[in-house]
Amino acid sequence: MEVLERFIDMLDFIADFKLRRMLIMVVLAATTISYFRIKRTRRKITVEEEDAMIQQIYSKGENGLYPWEADKDDHPSRIQEGSKRISSKWGPRRGRW
Numbered sequence: 302m303e304v305l306e307r308f309i310d311m312l313d314f315i316a317d318f319k320l321r322r323m324l325i326m327v328v329l330a331a332t333t334i335s336y337f338r339i340k341r342t343r344r345k346i347t348v349e350e351e352d353a354m355i356q357q358i359y360s361k362g363e364n365g366l367y368p369w370e371a372d373k374d375d376h377p378s379r380i381q382e383g384s385k386r387i388s389s390k391w392g393p394r395r396g397r398w
Contacts, residue, residue, distance in 0.1 A: 315321055359367055
């Protein structure tokens with residue numbers, strides 16, 4: 302019972318000094334400060350920087366195209382006979398809970 306009385310006394314102390322409001326304000330201030338600190342340190346990547354990163358990672362082929370640009374022909378006649386069919390039911394099903 303003594304522990305319960307101490308707990309009740311702590312709750313009364315918090316209620317008397319409005320410590321809860323103070324804690325909420327401190328948490329909100331800390332969250333706001335950390336948000337602006339992260340926003341300031343992270344910057345947007347410009348188009349030139351992105352192009353430079355792509356040129357560092359990938360190289361162009363003999364025809365002057367990147368690997369994802371080389372073969373864009375996805376006509377159904379190019380599908381091989383023995384290839385496995387992709388079902389439309391393999392992905393996540395949304396709305397059917």
